[in-house]
Amino acid sequence: MTFSLPPVSKKSFSTSLREKGLRPTKQRACVYGVILGKRDHPTADDIYERVRKHLPGTSFATVYNCLETLVGCGLVRQVNLDRSPTRYCPNLTPHAHFKCTKTGKIYDVQIDQDTLSRMQALVPEGFEAENIDLCFSGTGSTARH
Amino acid sequence: MTFSLPPVSKKSFSTSLREKGLRPTKQRACVYGVILGKRDHPTADDIYERVRKHLPGTSFATVYNCLETLVGCGLVRQVNLDRSPTRYCPNLTPHAHFKCTKTGKIYDVQIDQDTLSRMQALVPEGFEAENIDLCFSGTGSTARH
DNA sequence: TCCGTAATTAGAATAATTCCATTTGTGCCT
DNA sequence: AGGCACAAATGGAATTATTCTAATTACGGA
Numbered sequence: 399m400t401f402s403l404p405p406v407s408k409k410s411f412s413t414s415l416r417e418k419g420l421r422p423t424k425q426r427a428c429v430y431g432v433i434l435g436k437r438d439h440p441t442a443d444d445i446y447e448r449v450r451k452h453l454p455g456t457s458f459a460t461v462y463n464c465l466e467t468l469v470g471c472g473l474v475r476q477v478n479l480d481r482s483p484t485r486y487c488p489n490l491t492p493h494a495h496f497k498c499t500k501t502g503k504i505y506d507v508q509i510d511q512d513t514l515s516r517m518q519a520l521v522p523e524g525f526e527a528e529n530i531d532l533c534f535s536g537t538g539s540t541a542r543h
Numbered sequence: 544m545t546f547s548l549p550p551v552s553k554k555s556f557s558t559s560l561r562e563k564g565l566r567p568t569k570q571r572a573c574v575y576g577v578i579l580g581k582r583d584h585p586t587a588d589d590i591y592e593r594v595r596k597h598l599p600g601t602s603f604a605t606v607y608n609c610l611e612t613l614v615g616c617g618l619v620r621q622v623n624l625d626r627s628p629t630r631y632c633p634n635l636t637p638h639a640h641f642k643c644t645k646t647g648k649i650y651d652v653q654i655d656q657d658t659l660s661r662m663q664a665l666v667p668e669g670f671e672a673e674n675i676d677l678c679f680s681g682t683g684s685t686a687r688h
Numbered sequence: 689t690c691c692g693t694a695a696t697t698a699g700a701a702t703a704a705t706t707c708c709a710t711t712t713g714t715g716c717c718t
Numbered sequence: 719a720g721g722c723a724c725a726a727a728t729g730g731a732a733t734t735a736t737t738c739t740a741a742t743t744a745c746g747g748a
């Protein structure tokens with residue numbers, strides 16, 4: 399397994415799903431759309447709110463189902479920081495997260511290939527890392543708030 | 544803030560607490576003891592079970608309180624991997640975690656100072672990281688199970 | 689010893705997520 | 719077109735880790 403810089407090709411939403419024998423339903427498209435549309439790190443709850451503006455009948459279970467599907471297809475990433483609700487992220491390039499302990503705001507932090515390789519090299523002989531998660535927490539830039 | 548290799552001195556349990564004006568109660572000592580005694584990554588639930596063998600009256604709230612206190616004093620580290628229950632870890636050296644997706648087992652992975660510095664260098668101008676969390680998930684060594 | 693506060697306790701409350709049983713939608717085959 | 723089989727969505731109940739609350743207990747210092 400490698401973590402090279404552009405890890406996922408610009409494949410279309412429908413194609414990614416169909417490759418796995420899954421259907422590009424309107425709920426899935428909508429969930430994907432609202433995550434992509436606003437470059438923050440929404441929780442399932444946030445996504446539910448946004449989706450219901452477009453498809454008012456949508457249930458919570460559906461939002462969770464769709465998210466699971468999208469994550470499974472590699473269309474969005476799941477971000478777990480401490481105990482807070484899971485967040486979702488359309489940025490598929492290798493990146494870390496920085497969480498400001500004061501504001502709760504989450505920032506993407508790019509990881510260069512060199513550092514990525516080094517991190518990967520930490521994994522001992524015989525272990526195969528499919529996924530790397532790096533997150534920082536601390537105080538955000540005073541310039542930004 | 545630095546993440547130099549031996550980040551916490553070998554201060555005694557009581558001293559660490561008293562420095563913060565907290566009391567080294569028997570419950571706190573016991574919680575600390577059971578985490579230290581078995582070098583795994585127990586959940587609050589595991590810890591509760593173990594503590595009750597020594598102090599049968601102990602409540603769940605107390606376990607959580609004690610854990611919060613110990614984490615606050617830097618005596619144990621909190622480990623959050625994906626959505627699973629929080630785990631606790633007496634290893635205070637800078638290290639990452641590897642979670643085997645098959646067995647659920649968690650391994651400590653040492654981080655050398657050089658890689659640590661590089662990771663730290665990712666944090667953008669104006670941000671101050673108090674904490675770094677790095678975790679891998681994938682399949683563990685076949686040699687080990 | 690007594691007092692004030694810290695710590696513990698039991699149980700209720702919360703919040704995110706998952707499960708379940710049912711209904712709805714879609715693609716396919718004739 | 720009609721019907722079938724199965725995938726997906728739905729509403730609500732259930733689960734689970736964790737936190738809160740109000741009441742009790744235990745220390746440490748005057």
